[in-house]
Amino acid sequence: MKTDLQTEEKILIAAEEEFLEQGFTGARLQKIADSAGLNKALLHYYFRSKDRLFEVVFEKIASQIISQLLEKITAETTIFEKIRFFFDYHMSAIENNQRLPLFVINEIARNPDRIFQFIKKDDVSDLRKTLEGQLNSEIERGIIRQIAVEELILNCISLSVFNFIAKPMYKQVLGISNKEFAQFLIHRKTSLAEFVINSIKI
Amino acid sequence: MKTDLQTEEKILIAAEEEFLEQGFTGARLQKIADSAGLNKALLHYYFRSKDRLFEVVFEKIASQIISQLLEKITAETTIFEKIRFFFDYHMSAIENNQRLPLFVINEIARNPDRIFQFIKKDDVSDLRKTLEGQLNSEIERGIIRQIAVEELILNCISLSVFNFIAKPMYKQVLGISNKEFAQFLIHRKTSLAEFVINSIKI
């Protein structure tokens, strides 16, 4: 048995690229085969169908994001530090893969149930409980205003992710180039954190 | 000459539906023809090609949104009132057409230049100047914190639009049904406004 994983790997790399760029419907198996330097039939040999190939790629991507997010938010720091850390870390992570958020959003919209497979409900509810405890404690101590955990989380994600989803719109509204947009993102990592902190700080 | 505009209208209605749901690449002319109850060749008779048909549909949608937004933000009210109004009005408007934001985002990403045709640069810069003047005045009077107009605008749009773009994710994170999501949106209109106001209020 030839344990040469190169071919399978090559396919996955090329497929991730193509799916990220074109989405599921727009992606072409031929293009994936070409940029992997392989025959198209090989895609079917290793991964049965376009759907199956996509699922593998999507699972890989989704599990990365989720584990990154979950593991970094449960540290023992103040809410303010966590918010600053979130914007810095989250936006930096996405910066290297700017098409990812729109891709994920689209694929969740296309097949909402799929995300069930990758998000372990326990993880989410653990995260929520941890943060909820911390929030309530800081609310009681008069450090921050009353706010629901879910809303705080969603607001942070919105403000971070939307920069990338709507990048062309941002560039248009701000009238800037790609380079200036990169600069803008650096500034945003702190300004967004302060925006959120100001909102909940008493 | 038979001035029966029904056919053209039927096509546009069916096309808007299909394009909104499937995006440009996913949309099928046959399906548009079917749901309009017409022959597929008629689409080409009235609108030459899929591209042209899409452009007409997109222009219709885009001009609606933009005119709605621009006209309502330049009234003579305080920033706080404008923020409250924005979230109430903007989210209510999108509520009736929840697939619209993701559609617009996708099509801007697919063809960023197209939006040039619909956004008059003068309008945007007028809006910005008006708001900037108001912001600076209220900053000087010590009512609100220092913040750049562009960032405030983008933050508001992010927080409003993302609810709809990531609706499936929200439903998942919150563990709620469609009905409960509608309820959640009502609450969000005010909670988001207060979130932003708290952030800039001194």
Place this chain on the structure above:
DNA sequence: CTTAATTTTGACTATATGGTTAAACGTTAT
């Protein structure tokens, strides 16, 4: 070296899709 299993390829199929065309249909004006 020979044989068996695995991997890779090129040529193929079936189907979907955007687009075309010529003829049929209907309406209006003369």
Place this chain on the structure above:
DNA sequence: ATAACGTTTAACCATATAGTCAAAATTAAG
């Protein structure tokens, strides 16, 4: 009535694309 014009249709074409298959090439085993 009919000629002229705009509208609608069915049947077609070309192409792209996911997927198949049998044979060739490569690798592993005896």
